Amino acid sequence: MRAREILEQLREPWWRGVLVGFVLTLAFLATTVWQLIVIAAAVTGFLAGRGRSGAIRGIQAVGPAWFLWLLVLSALTPVEEVVVLLGSILGAGWGLVVFLFALIPIVLGLFCGMAGGYLAELVAERRPKPAASTEPAPSAR
């Protein structure tokens, strides 16, 4: 199966691309190098095929994975205590911590997904337009 066909399969329905990005995000988080999730978001956006939808798909892929990781951790350790402690250290309460924590995957998912989506559009522009059909339309007989 050619690469293009694989790409087309991953693009539709929409959740397949998000799932790819979700899995990639989890994998990259496992490396502890959080910056790698930009790749996951970009891939998700590329699979979305367009800039705007890439932005949304990027958030949908990266955000839940980011939160899921912490959710699992909270089952094992008192993460909520860390939130409160960090909030008091920052001098603004736990709400700021939650806000900053949520901001990271949203912004990265948004712009990296968008970048992936626009790149997909740029690549798509280089594809040939489908040739006009010379076959007569089936006529009612």
Next chain:
Amino acid sequence: MPEGPGTARGVRAPDLGLLVLLGILWGTAFVFITTGLKSFSPLILVALRFDISAAVMFGIAALRGRGVPARPRGRKQWAAVAIAAVFNVTGYHALLFWGQQHTSAGIAAIIVGMNPVLTTVFSRAFLKDERVGAGGVLGLSLGMAGIVLLEAFSPGGLDIHGISELLIAGAILSWSFGSVLVRRSAHGMDVFSFIAWQSLAGAGILHATSLIVEGGGRANFDALGIVSLVYLAIVSSALGFVIYFTLLSRIGPIRLNFVSQIAAVVAATGGILFLGETLEVREVGAFALIAAGLLLVTQPRFLRSLKETYFTRRPDARRGPVNRSLAAKEIVSVAIAVTFVVLLSTPLGPLPPLGSLLNPNGGVWTVAGDASYPASKELRLAGLDGDVTILRDTWGIPHIFATTNHDLFFALGYVHAQDRLWQMDIQYRFAAGRLSEILGSKYIDQDVFMRTVGLERKAGIGLAALPPTDLTVQTLTAYSAGVNAFITRGTPQDLPLEFKLLGYTPSRWTPLRSATAGGLLAFGLSADFTDIELGLLTDALPPGAVDELFPVASPVPVPPIVPNGTRGGGLVIDPVAARDILAKARGLEPFLSPFRVGIGSNNWVVDAAHSSTGRPLLAGDPHLPFQLPAIWYEVQLHGGDYDVYGASLPGLPGVFIGFNRNIAWSETNTGADVTDFYRETVNPANPDQYWYRGRWGNFSVRPERIVVRGALDRTVTIRESIHGPLVTQHGESVAMQWTGNASVSSITANLLWMKASSWTEFRDALRLWKNPAQNFVFASWGGSVPASTIAIRSNGLFPIRNNSLGRVPMDGSSGDYDWTGWVPFDQYPEAVNPPEGFLASANQIPDGDRVPYLGWQWDPGYRARRINRLLNATIAANGTVSPDDMRAFQGDTADLAAEAFIPYVGDAAIRCGSVQCASALFALLTWDRRMEPDRAGATIWYTFITKFREDTFRDEWDRGNVSDLPLPYPNVLERLVEQVPNSTWFDDVRTPATVERRDDIIRRAFNETVADLGSRLGADPLSWTWGRIHTRLFPALSGLEALQRGPFVAEGDDLTLDPGAGLQATHGPSWRMTVTLGTPENSTTVYPGGQSGNPLSRHYADQLDVWLQRGYKTIAYPSTSSLPPGTLESALILRRI
């Protein structure tokens, strides 16, 4: 950019050889830039380089008979030369050379490798006949990703190295921009002339810039500098450009661009081989990304073939320019994402990189995971002799059971690191003058001062003098191995909270670090600067005032060795110099405070005959500043030669205060005078010389380089005279002589006395205890009353001074006031088995009769008087003292100063004009002298004595402009009150028409007290309870308020056995211990903190709650590796690999 001839046929071997040669020349240029910067400042170096290059090119032209290179003609050509001079010569080289001061040759070359990418893309974007294709966009993105990789993963974040790399990135932007503008100008000059004139013009601009920015620059024409300069100017520049333009015509600009990649490889290799640089994975990755970007940008055919290979061949594929709108959106979204990633990867002010901090896997969340000890765990570690069992009880206290001394201290190092790693690290950094490395330029002054004192250097000297088989060396080595075993068993994600917040990782622990930490203890408890203060007071106050108000002997009658008032030979140094020294000393306080003695400590011991248990009792409570995590770390060590329990210091291998099966010990600070200051006469013609004993001598001079996070490194020059390091050269040069860091021998002493079983052995161990001088209280059982011993001994290193007491700074040039030796060990104050049946110390004067001068800053004596009174009274009433009595005494809050002063308040005929005043006076006079939170009398007393002291002395202090210097101790005021009611000190110098006496000031102070308390606490004096204004605060060592505890309502004051100095006390009993000899498992301890440094751990401050109630916990002191039922929280087995 049109491709040159030959590209269609490929590159011929000779041209390939030239290409490689050019890469070598330009790659090695980065190495020579690094070496050249050691001798020249960056701008002057590049200016001289182009001076020589221009001279060479003009010279070549002259030799060829062409005369000077063809001058630019017309505005277009002059503009092109100017643009090239500004952007390609000045902008590019200035930023490159400036940035390469703080980054490696390899990284600089990698970043410069981005140059052709940018140049090509800029060309295509801004020149009408060029187009930016998808390949250009992708190539640029890859190149930028390479830059981001370099910066985002840089260990130091956007520190000076990161900033330097960004400067180099700015350099290539300048080059690329300049190249595009020059091409657009279409100037038509021949290449040789163009380069010659741009070099000449650029050199001129660079010299001017150097003059403005560098003040002319630094130029050291040493061998290395000359070689570097000549290589850069002639080999790299002149020869390099000749080869470059030769190749340009042969292989074209596209293939020629790859010389930058060759140069990067050469530069990195040269940096590794010749400059000791290292290459990280991220740098290799960055290089790969930039090279890939270059490929995509410059090889559109390659890109097309790539697409055709992996996608359907499309002979009818659409051609034409890329949708610019889409490309712009792509670039913008990439740029925003990159910016966000960089921001999240960079420390922003005091905040650490938020991305790393909040990373779900490995961020701050792991702190929660480390908050509790696993119930049971086994670890296999290298470096052990055998198995070690570490049992933690329900207080988190580790009981370590090992078979050898090595394993015992290995395990101690492990648990110290497990619980207090950051505390160990930050305290070491302070001692070594390395705070700036992690905290930035704000702490440079502290670091300079600590480097001047030289704790780490002296510790290193001490260690180096010991053979590898020495007990201390072996112990420190084992201890360090244990610390490092903890550090290396985890990942950076497992580090304590403070490391994550500050964004750094701990480096390996070494014996030197332990010895340095020991030096900090000595410095904090013995180095003091009151000589400077006395010197300033001597100058400011009337003659004789200092001797009267700060006497050598205590006003409590103790015959002094040296008569009161003998100052002898001191002089007053320049106030500028004095103030500079005090400012530096005060600047150390936030970090030195854990080891500073605020108001002293208590210890006492009762012999078996007077003990209710029939065996000696010992009590000790050292008073130190509070901090969380706590100063002390409670531990049991059982194995090898040791079976000891007590308080250890994280960073040091030993139990400093505690007991073993046979003996117990505790310490209070002697407070001896072991620091003197000397004014040195520096040679005005040579700052490295000073006058000493009739001739010019040389200072010992050494440079100290201080690495500063986020700023340029700073190098300071430390000068030391025969007396010690110069601690100031403002106004005058003053050297500080201190008994110094003998931490290594003190560690040895500790290791020896921990395994002592008798007073003889313990005393012998004290021969090695030099610093800080301590009053050691001791008890041993021995199996029977006659075999038991109690003892007390003031032990340290005490200098013998001739001609002076050294209480003020002295002239260093004559040598007349030098230290001439040390007080002999056998002359130290000591008492053994006294007839009274007890011994006690509370920092009071050790003994004024039989020993030479030891000092003068003794505690006022109120606590000493109180404990003596309590012990005498208890023995008189009950015949014996019990462990409960010992604990009650530690919590006693009777203020004997109040007992002394208040009758005089009653006799002062205070005329109260209000009910409030009368009520307050009644409350004071009927108060039971206890500083308890529910006592109104305590509040009135404390406020009164504070104001009384101020009203007596503040006027003279203000007049002398020494308001920031300490007032005399309360016992001095007591003597005046009792014996000199008409003392001139009571006279207010601000009221020359009136002569005030004692009672006048008493009345004034009392009225001020009532007014003050009434305005703050309300109208009813009976509601002015001490607890309303008196609290204790337990600050976090990190300074973070979120990690502190308190304030809590508190008892005590400055002068009570249970102290609470000031209205918000931040120091007091840092450890309370009562030991029952013979049955040490019945001993009790408590300290205001907890075992763990993790603020989320339940052991962070669990003992604090008990301590605040003046409670104690019973300890577990098993002799086998098991704890009493219900007391085991965690078991850790260390097994050797």
